[in-house]
Amino acid sequence: MSFSLPYPWLEATLRGLLATHRGHAVLLAGPQGVGQFELALALAQAWLCESDAPAPPCGVCTSCGLVRSHTHPDLVVLLPEALQEELGWGSAEAESEAKASKAKPSREIKVDALRRVVEFAQQTSSRGVAKVVLVHPAERMNAISANTLLKTLEEPPGQARFVLSTEAIDALLPTIRSRCQHLRLSPPEAGTALQWLQAQGMPNADVLLAAAGGQPVTALQLKQQGLDAAAWLQLPERLVKGEVAALAGWPVPRAVDALQKVCHDAMCVAGGAPPRYFSSEGFRSMRASIDDLAAWSRELRRVARHEEHPWNAGLLLESLVSQARRALHSATYE
Structure with missing residues (x-):
């Protein structure tokens, strides 16, 4: 061999x-x-x-x-x-x-x-x-x-x-x-990563590759963990509406990571830059407050430091979605 x-x-x-x-x-x-x-x-x-x-x-x-x-x-x-x-x-x-x-x-x-x-x-x-x-x-x-x-x-x-x-x-x-x-080490070029992911039989590879920040191994792991591309793209809008079901069943570390990515992209859009992890369509017409998003980002970092704590996952996810709705509410579609 x-x-x-x-x-x-x-x-x-x-x-x-x-x-x-x-x-x-x-x-x-x-x-x-x-x-x-x-x-x-x-x-x-x-x-x-x-x-x-x-x-x-x-x-x-x-x-x-x-x-x-x-x-x-x-x-x-x-x-x-x-x-x-x-x-x-x-x-x-x-x-x-x-x-x-x-x-x-x-x-x-x-x-x-x-x-x-x-x-x-x-x-x-x-x-x-x-x-x-x-x-x-x-x-x-x-x-x-x-x-x-x-x-x-x-x-x-x-x-x-x-x-x-x-x-x-x-x-x-x-x-x-x-x-x-x-x-x-840096992530491979997008074309190389997409070709490899498609060879692994992954549909919508571009969505999950973006969700993984351009890291193809992580993108494949997300797919294997059951993350759906359509559900990922809908996440920002569902958080604005306060839908706890958007994170139902997610392990706490993955939920916190996803929320940090939503926060990152919302700050990018608020500052006039393109989002990295989600489609720009998910942030269309949003007008987020930079101050509110910065405060949310700090709170997510605090939670991330203790994500292995034996939380009551259901209650924690409800709290996290409530925080997300408050931080993103000023970005609601008009």
């Missing part, structure tokens, strides 16, 4: 990175919805590949096979518990422990895991090529975890390499950032 990235727009990025990277650590910074984790994993696989070819991993050597099966002895993929199952890197033992525990899976990368990584990096490579640590998303390390990793980044053992990925580079310690070669 030859190697191929799941997202074609990353092929050239990987080749360029392999041709230009220097040092022992790479930091990938950019939106998650363009395949950030997959690129980090491909880079790790390339570093461990046992083929003589200098470019992307061969996909056929023993090492590449071990990476695919998640059993490579020289690779550690460090993820928060809450992401392990979603990304397909949860061990059977960890899943069993999670089911037995009443606690919610952690969204942070814990310090104990970083300590094990430091010990792993100091060991001799089992296959004699490299020792690779992948940390994703790196901003999920708290200050104690990050400082635990810092010493190893400053003085890495000879065979150790690190690839960190983040969508919040400013949340990382400056000392972590300074020890890494940076690569900033």
Whole structure:
């Protein structure tokens, strides 16, 4: 089985990175919805590949096979518990422990895991090529975890390499950032993204691609989560009318994200700029107050910081729709 990235727009990025990277650590910074984790994993696989070819991993050597099966002895993929199952890197033992525990899976990368990584990096490579640590998303390390990793980044053992990925580079310690070669990722061109989404069998790909801010992986996830393109386009007008049903059944994080996008586009229209996430038709004739929208934006940011709180989802969504109606009421069609 030859190697191929799941997202074609990353092929050239990987080749360029392999041709230009220097040092022992790479930091990938950019939106998650363009395949950030997959690129980090491909880079790790390339570093461990046992083929003589200098470019992307061969996909056929023993090492590449071990990476695919998640059993490579020289690779550690460090993820928060809450992401392990979603990304397909949860061990059977960890899943069993999670089911037995009443606690919610952690969204942070814990310090104990970083300590094990430091010990792993100091060991001799089992296959004699490299020792690779992948940390994703790196901003999920708290200050104690990050400082635990810092010493190893400053003085890495000879065979150790690190690839960190983040969508919040400013949340990382400056000392972590300074020890890494940076690569900033951007969404692919709209035509490339639409072609890929259509190949996945997605109708109305342009609507959901806009809803995802141009990030095709996120657009596909929205479709898989049941988001309907027509319902998305109708959302601003339904919020103006105070229709709680517009968000019925939505998980709180997704509802807050959608409301922030409505607020963003309403502010754009109020300022004379085109909307980004919705059709301009949804904001036709609206005359929103910038002050009201700014206050709404601040309140949404406050809620977003606590979106994992065990809210009563129904009551919270009613409150959020009520806030939206008040903020957008001055933009009602005449």
